[in-house]
Amino acid sequence: MTTMLIGIFLLSLLVVTAFAIVRATELFSAVMLSGIFSLLMALNFFILDAADVALTEAAVGGGVATVLLLAALKLTPPAEAPSRGLSGLSVVVVAVTTLLMIYASFGQPSLGDPDAPAHGHVASWYIEHTPELIDIPNTVTAVLGSYRAYDTLGEAFVVLTAGIGVMFLLGGGRGKPFSRLQTGTAEGLSQHLIPKVVARILIPFILLFALFIQFHGEYSPGGGFQAGALFVAAMILFTLVRGERRALAVITPRALLLMSAGGAFLYGLVGLAGIATGGQFLEYNTLASDPIAGQHLGIILIEFGVGVTVTGVLLSIFHAFIARD
């Protein structure tokens, strides 16, 4: 009950924030408000028992998305042109949709209803059988990495596609390097002493933490994507305080491209290995002599692949944006 009330309070704040984002005319303010929006969203996920999702939302919404929006904002006009008030047609469209959905909500199972159909059937099967079939504590990782590994393969390739798109449009990749390194402006905040020192202390810890999230994902919230996003966050911090030139000397553009492509490819290879060892596509049981060991091996490998791809792609995207003048 208490949790539900806290949830309702947070949701109300969320709605207020959403209205504020839409109303804000300065884009910078809107970005800041969407930072708050993402934090609130993550808190709601946490309250609703979705720890993995909350971690992802934090890494994506609070970290990567904010930085990307800021980087894009640097290249575009800072404020929205004055609008001509509410547009009638769209108000009608959205109002009708909302009413429809509120109408539908009365036939829906109430929050936490144990008799809701969604909790039976497939979901309870996962909870029941994961310990014997896959034997890892984090059921979310088990579903993500094994039962629905094909979706996760798709996810890795969605990320790769976004990276390809941004590099295609803004530069990056083998043929077309990030453009700004020749000019003298790629120094970041290296003149600011305090942030520089603090960042120097923090970065190793963030990297360590990212590795923990990567390889501890079977036991606690986390996994390849979250680890990749944290790793990227650390590298973004490095880039911000030390400048792009140094950052790209640490992980070269070529390495970034290799990571983007290699991680996704590794995932696919694990899938094909399933076929090669006599199983189905993305079947891990046959990867090792013991099915459980095979499952563990498969999940670790694909999580690693996802982590590498996400790191490579998000960093490439980040560099592609900030290298544009």
Add this chain to the structure above:
Amino acid sequence: MNLAEHLPALQVALPLLTAPLVILLRAGFLAWFSAFLASLFSFALSVQLTIAVLQGGTLEYWIGGWEPPYGISMVVDGFSALVLLLITGASTLALAGGRLSLRRDIDNRRAPMFYGAWLIAVAGLCGIAVAGDAFNVFVFMEISSLATYILVAAGRDRRALSAVFKYIMIGTIGATFYLIGVGFIYMMTGTLNFADMAVRLEDDMDTRPIVIAAGFITIGLALKAAIFPLHIWLPRAYTYAPDAVTVFMAACSTKVALYILMRFNYEVFHGNLLGHSELFTAFVIPLALTGILVASAIAMFQGNLKKVLAFSSIAQIGYITLAAGLTSEAGLMAALLHMFNHALAKGGLFLCAMAFVFTAGSSALSQLQGIGRRMPWTMAAFVVAAMSLIGVPGTAGFISKWYLIVAVMEWNTWGPALVAAIVISSLMAVVYLGRFIELAYFGEPPAGNAGLLEVSIPLRCLIWATALLNIGFGLFPQLPLALATDGTARLLGGLY
């Protein structure tokens, strides 16, 4: 290890896994060549799959060895095979024919990224065609959409960018609506597998959440499929995309959204459809008819060849929805056949358009005056494909129009009126295509461009091969008929 039983997985995995290798390449030609090879092999896999389906019936594949609904399954029947053939065939055709055109549109340094995106688009579309799981469809829809955005954004005109932005927004709304619908169904059934959903929905078909879910899914997919009046992204995206990309997209991308829409409405919601088929028909048919007539009318007044063809595509999508909306066996047959035949005709037309643009440097009708005399071979192929689109007897288009008219006639008393509308819109097609053909043969070429200037012989062969396919499938329509019969039987399996 028997590779034949893994065909559905390989169909997706082959183009998908080639893509990361392609983006590592340095040179444009090599990237094109590997993309072409991967596309060709995918086509070969589709042919294999088609043969397997025709011989052994529906294939089912459990990914990861997990039994559905706990794991994700792939299902390949006649309908999927037909769509797979379209996707891989169109991709191979567009890559083969578009090599020079693409080399001009995409600068060499960015080419590996472009062809990587192309392969991912192919893989995404194939992934949808073989999917047996509702959420998996969402993932692969987003893969293919993201890749398609990149392909469209590669257009040389800056208007490609504004067109692609609109496309991204509408495409994402569509995908998200679809996701909401899937969420509602999941909430009420606890499953994501199509077949399992259908079984579990029997009981509470008429509950509010399910009706709303059907609405969201239909609108979302209609946005993706550019069904009138949700087509606004399509004309500009088709017009400003690189010409070869248009060939690929026009032949298959909207078809895949239609495919999944029909899957949903007939297989998952069949219980609902059974109770409300009149309501459904009464809702779909007027929309489809308006779409056909309005889009054809707009096409008659366009000043740009690619735009004419784009609006014609919207009208043709109207035919398919019209046929599917009849909720009869004949109607579905006609819809499936028309999907195939329209892809053939439109692919051919856009291929010719690509050749014209390559020579004339623009797709504006004013620049294409007299192009028929300068490029007689290509123009003749264009005329053949145009006849197929109009539905002249002896071409593939005739077969599906015939099935459509038969289906409409047996529908109810309004049949003749619908037939009249179909005939009128076909006449409109004669006008908008005839207008260009007349101008191409009899128009005065722009100053200084009078000489004979054909495209290369291999491209001419390819264009003519497509044109001949239009005639070939018109005279010997056994293959599409067999696939459509199988697909229809499965779609209707739950209905009657």
Add this chain to the structure above:
Amino acid sequence: MSLVLDLLSGLLIVVGALFVLSGGIGALRMPDFYTRVHGSSLTDSLGPVLILVGLMLEAGASLVSVKLAAILLFLMITSPTASYALCHAALQSGLKPRATKLNTSSPASGEEQKLQ
């Protein structure tokens, strides 16, 4: 012993919560940007310390306490740095503190200049 710990932990958490709350009120009610930073950053350093130490007392000597200590450490490092960075950015972009003297004729002259 355990009762003392519980009481102490509860006290720390409540006092910390009060500090956090006062910081929030400060951020809302203070007259200009720099005073608001002042209010919120000071309480943002003290409040979390009290709350997290309170939680540590509740958890006892375990891995949980180590994690809490790590969080505490990071907050102690990052929070002041963030405040510094923020003020620096504001100053750099030309946001002036409202430093009005009593005898200045127009007290609102420095109010919230936005140069962004």
Add this chain to the structure above:
Amino acid sequence: MILLVGAVAILVTMALALTRAVLGPSVYDRVLAVNMFGTKTVLLIAITAFAMDRTDFLDLALAYALINFIGVMAVLWFVHESDLRERRKRGEEPGGSQQ
């Protein structure tokens, strides 16, 4: 019970910070609000993790503490870069921003 008091205080503070973010008036007030909000999120997660008896989720709080900092640094970087751009546009020497 004690935890509930803490949680309520933090929630109220969040609402206050949100009000500040909505009111502005300057963009930096909003950044300040985001920063405050981030710290409160860390605390709220720590407290609810105890309340729900899931102390293994303190990892999340740790992640938030780290990510939040990067957000503020990105803002500083944004202002710095925009400043450089302005200067370059006006034809001044870059790099003279440090007092």
Add this chain to the structure above:
Amino acid sequence: MEILGLFNYWAFAVLLMVGLYALISKQNLVKKIMGLTIFQSAVFLFFITTSKLEGGTAPILQAGKDWTIFSNPLPQVLILTAIVVGISVTALALAVVVRINEEYGTIEDDEILAKDREA
């Protein structure tokens, strides 16, 4: 009580509406993207709502604890994927906006349309 349990759905509906409104009627392309983010987040919220189970805990077992009720892991997995899809779309859309700004010199939809018409 029963009614309060539906609050999440209402918040979802309102958020969806707000996002969609920004997406349709805002002229500024970056604002449109933000609307899109809100729109997608609403759907994430909806899915996670369906995963919550009264008295349950997150579906992550822990040594030494014997919870018996767990929230539903499946929607969480779906949303993990959907969040990744969302950020990918956002990144690509932002890249397009940056390019549009370079080509057109504006990111207001109506001005872009006007410039398109001229050409």
